[in-house]
Amino acid sequence: MVNLKVYLEIKVIDKKGKVRFYRRKNSAVYNLGKILYGILLAIGGGTNTNVKVKDYSGAEATVYTERKIIAGHAGGTVMAGNASEGDDTYGIMVGSDNTPVSDDDYCLKSKIAHGDGDNLLHYSSHTFEDVEVGTSYARFRMSRSFTNNGSVNVTVYEFGLGVWNYWKHHDAVYNDVKFLVCRDVESGGVTVNPSETLVVLYTFEVTL
Amino acid sequence: MIKAYWEIEVYDKNGKLISKHRQPCRSLLANFIRILRGMLLAKGGTALTSYGVKASCSVKKYDGTEDTAYTEWYGSLSYGIFTCAGSKSADNDDSYGIMVGSGTKTVEIDDYSLESKISHGTGSGQLDYDTHTINKYEEAGQVKIEIQRTFRNVSGATITVKEVGLGVRNYCEDGDGVKKDLKFLIVRDLLDTPRDVLDGGSLTVKITIIVPTG
Numbered sequence: 001m002v003n004l005k006v007y008l009e010i011k012v013i014d015k016k017g018k019v020r021f022y023r024r025k026n027s028a029v030y031n032l033g034k035i036l037y038g039i040l041l042a043i044g045g046g047t048n049t050n051v052k053v054k055d056y057s058g059a060e061a062t063v064y065t066e067r068k069i070i071a072g073h074a075g076g077t078v079m080a081g082n083a084s085e086g087d088d089t090y091g092i093m094v095g096s097d098n099t100p101v102s103d104d105d106y107c108l109k110s111k112i113a114h115g116d117g118d119n120l121l122h123y124s125s126h127t128f129e130d131v132e133v134g135t136s137y138a139r140f141r142m143s144r145s146f147t148n149n150g151s152v153n154v155t156v157y158e159f160g161l162g163v164w165n166y167w168k169h170h171d172a173v174y175n176d177v178k179f180l181v182c183r184d185v186e187s188g189g190v191t192v193n194p195s196e197t198l199v200v201l202y203t204f205e206v207t208l
Numbered sequence: 209m210i211k212a213y214w215e216i217e218v219y220d221k222n223g224k225l226i227s228k229h230r231q232p233c234r235s236l237l238a239n240f241i242r243i244l245r246g247m248l249l250a251k252g253g254t255a256l257t258s259y260g261v262k263a264s265c266s267v268k269k270y271d272g273t274e275d276t277a278y279t280e281w282y283g284s285l286s287y288g289i290f291t292c293a294g295s296k297s298a299d300n301d302d303s304y305g306i307m308v309g310s311g312t313k314t315v316e317i318d319d320y321s322l323e324s325k326i327s328h329g330t331g332s333g334q335l336d337y338d339t340h341t342i343n344k345y346e347e348a349g350q351v352k353i354e355i356q357r358t359f360r361n362v363s364g365a366t367i368t369v370k371e372v373g374l375g376v377r378n379y380c381e382d383g384d385g386v387k388k389d390l391k392f393l394i395v396r397d398l399l400d401t402p403r404d405v406l407d408g409g410s411l412t413v414k415i416t417i418i419v420p421t422g
Contacts, residue, residue, distance in 0.1 A: 004210045004236050029210075033351030033419025037344040040355060042294030044304065044377030044391075049294070051344070066291040073259045074288030075380070077280035080252035080263070090252075103349045103421045128249050131242050138238035138317050140245040166252035168282065173256070204244055206236040208317050 007203040008159055008184045015195040023186060027202065028101045030054075032181045035063065035079055035163075042066035053179045054106035056162070061177040063165035069174070076167030076175065081142065083164075085125040088114040090162040090178045092144035092200050094121065098157035098185055105183045108160045116149035121156075121192065139205035146198040155189040159200055212236075212417040214372060214397060221408025231400045233415055238318045240394040242267045243277060243293050243376070250280035259284045267392045268320035270375070275390050283382025293376040293394070295355060299339045302328035304375035304391045306357040306413050308335065311371045312398065319396045322373045326359075335359040335367060335405070349421055356414040361405045370402045372413055 006029055012021035031053040038051035042065050049066035065078050083091030088111065097109030114123040124145040131140045148154050161182040167175040182202060192198045212233035218226045246265025254262050263280035281290050297305035302325065311323020328337040338358040345352040355374070361367050374395040380387040395415070405411045 003234055004240070029419060030421050033353065033417075033421065034344070034346075036417065036419060037342075037351065037353045039293050040295040040353065040376070041342050041344075042291045043296045043298070044291040044294035044379040049291075066289075066294055068287070068289045069283075070287045072285060073257055073282050074382075075259070075280075075282030075290045077247070077250040077252050077263065078292050079247045080250035080280060081248035082251045082263070084251065105421075128245065131238065131245055133238045133318050136317055138241040140241055142245075142248060163248065164250075164252035166254070168254070168256060169288070171256045204241060206238070206241055206317065208235060208315065 003206045003208065005205050006182060007205065009201040009203065010159065010186060010190055011199040012190060012192060013197045013199060021190060025184065027182045027184050029182055030105055031179050038063065038065035039078060055177055055179050056107040058106050061179065063177050064167050064175055067167055069169040071169035073171055074169040078165060079163035080166060081161060081163045082126050082128065086114050086123055088123050090164045091126055092202065093160045093162055094146055094156045094198065094200065095158040096155060098187060098189065101183055101185055106180055108158050108183065112154065112156065118150040118152045119154060120150060121146035121154055122149050137205060137207045139203055141201050141203045143199055143201040146192065146200065148192045148194050148196055151194055154192045156192060156198060157185055157189050159184045161202055210417065210419050212415060215414040215416065216399065216403055217412040218403050218405060219410045220406060229401060229403065233395060233397055235315045235395060235397050237394055237396060239267050239320065239392050246277055246279035247292060254282060258282065269390065269392055270321040272320050277378040277390055278380050278388050281380045285383030287383060289379065289381040291377060291379045293378060295374060295376050296340045296342055300328050300337055302337045304377045305340050306355060306415065307373050307375055308359055308369045308413060309371040310368060315396055315398060320393055322371050322396060326367065326369065330362045332363050332365065333367065334363055335361055351419045351421065353417040354414055356412060358410055358412045360410045361407055364407055366407060367405045368402050369399065369405060369411060371396065371398050374415060
């Protein structure tokens with residue numbers, strides 16, 4: 001048994017700044033195995049290495065983990081997760097569908113879009129905590145806040161982490177694929193009232 | 209839960225299997241978490257004519273000192289080569305990929321090297337490091353990753369292997385030259401039972417990582 005675990009934590013902070021809901025659970029992972037394979041498959045110095053993952057549409061998409069490119073400004077990133085404020089296309093995302101997780105999930109079933117109107121949530125930037133190394137563990141946590149600036153309650157059932165495989169060469173985009181690595185469902189739903197903020201945290205941890 | 213295990217096979221000089229041993233892989237190290245954080249920390253979508261280091265993280269090199277691994281990078285001139293954490297080192301390269309050693313120090317979460325790596329070579333106390341075979345199998349509900357390497361003993365004497373590890377390479381190069389060439393350990397385990405590799409024999413080490421889907 002390997003010692004890697006992924007946890008999801010969910011908090012709702014009311015308009016007075018008090019945590020009124022908290023839940024922690026193990027997270028389900030999807031394309032993570034495929035991308036980890038691609039990362040390790042790379043030689044480190046001069047080949048093109050790629051693997052197939054399922055993108056948000058369910059289509060098989062090629063993602064690169066090593067590139068040798070004869071072109072200016074060539075390079076990329078394998079699995080970026082640090083989406084900016086307002087960008088609901090990757091990073092931590094939330095949705096309103098309560099379909100249980102399955103082996104072949106590739107997207108949030110019903111993503112709640114970024115915005116400040118009714119039935120939307122305001123997606124913040126991400127926070128990455130430093131890696132914490134203890135005597136028998138190492139972990140880091142990434143988080144994102146979702147604020148309800150609308151006038152009606154928003155109920156969140158599903159939570160996910162999407163990443164971006166992005167490469168460019170010849171001053172043009174060469175590969176642009178976003179895919180899900182975690183999807184989780186809170187079957188009872190988490191209600192975010194107007195002016196409240198939902199905070200979603202993913203922890204990646206290894207322990208001895 | 210992600211699972212992983214090691215399989216160790218020992219062969220004699222005639223290629224006959226002498227022993228086969230399987231044990232859990234227990235020890236992804238702190239460096240694994242560091243590079244995973246570094247990859248997720250990247251933003252992607254860098255402007256077309258922008259270049260340089262856009263995301264990075266600190267990892268511990270084999271000597272225990274910290275260095276910066278790049279996780280989003282674009283070359284400035286004429287060409288670019290970028291790998292985040294590749295493990296597929298070539299024949300005879302004992303600097304990353306699957307490595308073996310004779311150390312017995314208890315594994316600690318922040319280990320950064322094998323305690324006593326057995327070097328590649330054909331001399332006394334050395335093993336001939338082969339190429340890697342890396343495969344992926346998609347099965348119902350899981351993805352299985354297998355990384356395998358063979359080590360041949362032509363040293364003239366028995367060599368005992370007690371520890372195994374997996375090192376990776378972070379590498380960037382463009383028209384100005386190599387910008388980063390950094391190797392670091394992400395897995396280390398002690399063998400439950402040390403394995404003797406007789407002169408003329410060989411050892412095959414395979415790590416299998418099973419990642420569930422859902």
